[in-house]
Amino acid sequence: MKAFVFPGQGSQYSGMADDFSIYPEWNYYSELANKTLEIDLISIMNGDENILKITENAQPAIFLASYVAYKFLEKHNKTPDIIAGHSLGEYTAFAVAGVYDFETGIYLVRKRGEYISMAIKPGEGSMAAVLGVSPEEVENLVKNYEGLYVANYNTSSQTVISGLKSSIDKFIADAKKNGIRARELVVSGPFHTPFLEMAKEKMAREVEHIKFKPPKFPIVMNSTAKETSDPEELKHYLLEQISGPVYWYQSVKRMIELGASEFVEVGPKKVLTNMLKREKVKALHFQELGINI
Structure with a gap:
């Protein structure tokens, strides 16, 4: 049984747009991202590290790269049996599972970043x-x-x-x-704490009228370390993790309990891969699967 996992903030790096432009799906989705957000996300991804790490920039950048990586795997018949995403990566997991479309996902992560930045004064x-x-x-x-x-x-x-x-x-x-x-850590605020309750409330208004669909794969949620396929539960727990803790270690253990024997990190860098390996879990970064581009 194969589990796909999607990284969160901290996986971004300057030059990532150039690196991910080698994938055939890049042009379509990068242009769609720019159009949806009405910003030049690609220039941000290749530009100044300090600008890229700002929450509302880093989150859509990682989402875009991870989604393109997944579409590349999907094209080569590499799909998961179960999925999970670390913090921001949970939004990517929802998109690849068809809970909502790419445009909705990248819009939501941009808004999530903006609301997180607004919730507490910089430096506090x-x-x-x-x-x-x-x-x-x-x-x-x-x-x-x-x-x-x-x-x-x-x-x-x-x-x-x-x-x-x-x-x-x-x-x-x-x-x-x-x-x-x-x-x-080099972050812009106190993520996953009650200080972000205002951000959670604003995101609740964003998702209120979005119809979530049942996922193609079971998703193990950050807030519960339990799998769910119920659209209303998915919406509820996606919001809960903004101001509550991420039970990632427990989520990995749950996926193993369900039969996951191999984990593939789908996105930039190898943050999750390295964490999994420290726990003696069989894990690969998607670029290590040996698929020819």
Whole structure:
């Protein structure tokens, strides 16, 4: 049983449009992205790293690259039995499963990025990866800091915390004193925390009138680490993960329980592939499948 997984923010890099332009599906979908968003997304993807990493730019950039990669695999009869996406990647998963079309997906991720950026003043929120300790220990540690939450359960030994920048700074300083590895992430805000409740409410208004269709493949959701094919549940949990944690490690375990024996990361970079390999899970990046372009 094969699982396809789609990466989230942090997988973007300057030059990614040039790199993904080798795929036959690129021209059609890149032009459609520019037309839908009314911006020159391709120039942004090849341009200044600091402009690209802005949430409302990075999210549609990763969505576009990941979707093109999937269409390339689909053309070569490489399809999954089950899918999941990490944070932003969940929106890509919905698109490839036919829950909504490409145009709807790229519009939604652009809006998601804009609303996240508006939810808290720049510089007031941040995130950090905590390495080498269990998620349970991290859960106990964050209780000692104001406005700090567990945001991503990535692996058995990598947990991401999120919240007030001042609390992140204090956590990292305290962690160093106690021999715990923690490093701040280059992000524009406190993703997956109650600070983004306003962004969630605005996204709810965006999706309210969009008809979600049953997916072609079961989707394991970030918010529950459970699979669902019900359109209303998909809509509900897609919104929940904006201001709630991503149970990625638990989602991977669930896919394995359901019979997934091979994972393929579909998108730029190898962030998810590397995390899966650290857990001794068989994982490949889609470019390692040996398909000739």
